[in-house]
Amino acid sequence: MIIVVKNGTSAKEIERINQELSRPNLKTETSQGKHKVIIGLVGDTKDLNPEQIQTISPCVETVLEIKKPFKRASLEFRHGEYSEVVVPTPNGDIAFGKNAPLVNVAGPCSVESESMIVNTAFQLKAAGAQFLRGGAFKPRTSPYAFQGHAELALQWLATARQKTGLGIITEVMDAADLDAIADVADVVQVGARNMQNFSLLKKVGAIKKPVLLKRGMSASIQEWLMSAEYILAAGNPNVILCERGIRTFDQQYTRNTFDISVIPVLRELTHLPIMLDPSHATGKSQYVAPMALSAIAAGTDSLMIEVHPNPAKALSDGPQSLTPEQFYLLTEEMKVMAMAVGRPWQSSSQGIFCNLSHYQQFAAIA
Ligand code: PEP
Ligand code: MN
Numbered sequence: 049m050i051i052v053v054k055n056g057t058s059a060k061e062i063e064r065i066n067q068e069l070s071r072p073n074l075k076t077e078t079s080q081g082k083h084k085v086i087i088g089l090v091g092d093t094k095d096l097n098p099e100q101i102q103t104i105s106p107c108v109e110t111v112l113e114i115k116k117p118f119k120r121a122s123l124e125f126r127h128g129e130y131s132e133v134v135v136p137t138p139n140g141d142i143a144f145g146k147n148a149p150l151v152n153v154a155g156p157c158s159v160e161s162e163s164m165i166v167n168t169a170f171q172l173k174a175a176g177a178q179f180l181r182g183g184a185f186k187p188r189t190s191p192y193a194f195q196g197h198a199e200l201a202l203q204w205l206a207t208a209r210q211k212t213g214l215g216i217i218t219e220v221m222d223a224a225d226l227d228a229i230a231d232v233a234d235v236v237q238v239g240a241r242n243m244q245n246f247s248l249l250k251k252v253g254a255i256k257k258p259v260l261l262k263r264g265m266s267a268s269i270q271e272w273l274m275s276a277e278y279i280l281a282a283g284n285p286n287v288i289l290c291e292r293g294i295r296t297f298d299q300q301y302t303r304n305t306f307d308i309s310v311i312p313v314l315r316e317l318t319h320l321p322i323m324l325d326p327s328h329a330t331g332k333s334q335y336v337a338p339m340a341l342s343a344i345a346a347g348t349d350s351l352m353i354e355v356h357p358n359p360a361k362a363l364s365d366g367p368q369s370l371t372p373e374q375f376y377l378l379t380e381e382m383k384v385m386a387m388a389v390g391r392p393w394q395s396s397s398q399g400i401f402c403n404l405s406h407y408q409q410f411a412a413i414a
Contacts (some may be wrong), residue, residue, distance in 0.1 A: 049096060049113050051087040052127055057107040062087070069096075070103050077120070080128040084109075090119050090281070116317070118273040120280035121287075124283050126319040133258050133286045134275075135179075135234050135323050137215035141180050142394065144288050144321035144349050149392040151350035152382070153217060153323070154375055155181035156357075157365035158194060159201035168357055168372065169208040174401070175376035176383075178394055179235070180208055181217040181352060185225060187241045188366060194363040198225075202232045209234075217260060217352075223251040230257045240265050240292055240328075249381045253282020260323065262290045265304060269313055275322060288321045289314060289340045290352065293329030303331025303368070306339050311346040322347075327354035327368045336370060337378045354379065376407045 053062060062085060066076050073092040078085060091098065098111035112123045123130075132145035144151050154172045159165045159182040169180045184201035186194065197204070202218070209216045215234035220226050221242060229236055235258045242248055243264035252259045259279050263272045276287045291311075293304025306329035314379035315321055326339035340351050356362045370378065385391050401407040 049089040049093045049098070049101075049111065050125055050127060051089070051101060051111050052109040052286040053087060054107045054109045055084065055087040057085060061105060061107050061231060061388055062104065065105050065108070069101070079126065081126060083129070084127055086125070086127050086376050088120065088125050090186075117270070118318075119279040120285075121273045121276045121318050121320060122321055123315075123319050124319060129319060131285070131319045131321070133288055135258055135286075137178070137213065137234055138209065139178070139213035139215070142215060144323070146315070146321070146347075148349065149394045150344065150348075150382070150386050151179065151323075151353040151394065152177045152379060153179040153181050153350060154355045155179075155217075156183075156362065156369065157354050158183045158186055158196055158363050159204055159218075160197070160363055162204040162207060164357060165201075165204045166208045166211055168355065169212045171357075171372040172355060172375065173212045173214055174410050175372060175407065178215060179217050180205070180212070180214040181237070183364070184218050184229070185221045187219070187221055187239050188364070194195065202228055206232045211231060222246055226251055226255065226284070233257060235260050235288070236331055237290075238262060242273065243267055246275075246278055249278035250282045253279040253284045255284060258286035258288065259284060260288045260290050262325070263294065263307075263310075265295045266355040267294070269310060271318070273318060276318070280388055283408060288323055288350070289318070289327070290323040290325055292325040292352075295319075302329070302335065304329050308339075308342055308346050311343070311348055315347070321349045323350040323352055325352040326350070327365070327370075331368045331369055333359065333370055333374070335376075336368065337381065340378060341385045343380060344382055344391065345389055347389070347391075351382070370372070373408060376401070376411075377404060389391050 077088040114243045116325040130146040132143045154177040186196035217235040219237040240262045296305040324343035354369045355375045359366040359369040
């Protein structure tokens with residue numbers, strides 16, 4: 049249930065309304081939107097009568113019941129106002145959200161060495177990325193496959209952040225590593241395989257850093273939003289949802305099926321920002337560009353693209369990784385698509401190169 053409070057209501061009156069509603073098993077949560085103040089009521093609301101609540105104060109504008117099982121994640125909870133997740137980075141604040149410029153996230157699947165991640169970070173920044181994403185702890189199907197350089201890779205990511213100013217996104221698999229990861233990461237990623245690891249969701253809900261929640265490979269949209277609800281309910285309001293493809297019957301030609309339809313669906317259901325990951329969705333580098341452009345056309349707020357300096361030698365996910373040059377060219381196309389659909393582009397990533405060979409000269413130096 050939410051209470052929409054009239055514009056201009058004093059903080060004292062809002063506090064009084066909160067007090068009036070105070071009951072065991074009921075949490076009130078006040079959020080200041082751009083235009084309205086909204087008090088959300090979560091928990092045992094069955095004895096609450098919307099008409100009675102309306103009489104608590106003349107400052108109450110409307111009282112609405114949220115029928116969906118996800119409450120805080122629902123669009124109704126913010127009375128139709130889309131939220132922005134603002135991430136402070138050394139290069140400045142970057143906002144994710146429906147009304148914010150498109151955010152370009154890129155990086156190798158795994159952080160393989162210090163020089164590899166630092167050089168790649170410079171190349172990605174030059175091509176127009178705002179965030180460097182790379183795995184230090186890798187969820188691998190085989191226990192014999194490369195598992196990531198763990199704490200060492202976190203240090204290398206910190207160096208790349210310090211040298212380039214790019215924000216860092218990296219995955220947490222085990223709550224025991226969360227503090228070390230949150231020390232380095234600007235956004236903490238929960239991967240597809242952990243989307244329903246509820247104890248991990250509660251833990252990332254208790255930290256201050258924003259969380260990137262990838263959709264489980266077999267998760268329904270409702271299950272995904274219920275997982276986001278765990279993080280929000282634990283006190284962390286900064287959640288970004290990332291579609292990375294789902295399992296369907298055909299895995300011969302694509303790794304997963306890219307569910308671009310989540311974009312308009314999520315827009316109806318939730319206020320949370322949306323990211324799309326065409327790399328894990330398709331599993332093949334030649335399909336990444338068309339899918340990235342389609343995601344922009346459908347209105348995604350951000351993209352995550354895997355980029356490796358030498359995909360043939362990558363320790364994980366080489367077949368789906370672009371080279372830095374391919375990423376540069378894709379970014380140029382993404383700007384055109386963003387313009388075509390009226391989505392602003394981050395001013396920090398306006399191209400500084402006039403063409404590919406100009407970019408290549410830089411990349412050779414970096
Ligand atoms: C990743 O982002 O590198 C990853 C392992 O993705 P997912 O959790 O979507 O499989
Ligand atoms: Mn990967």
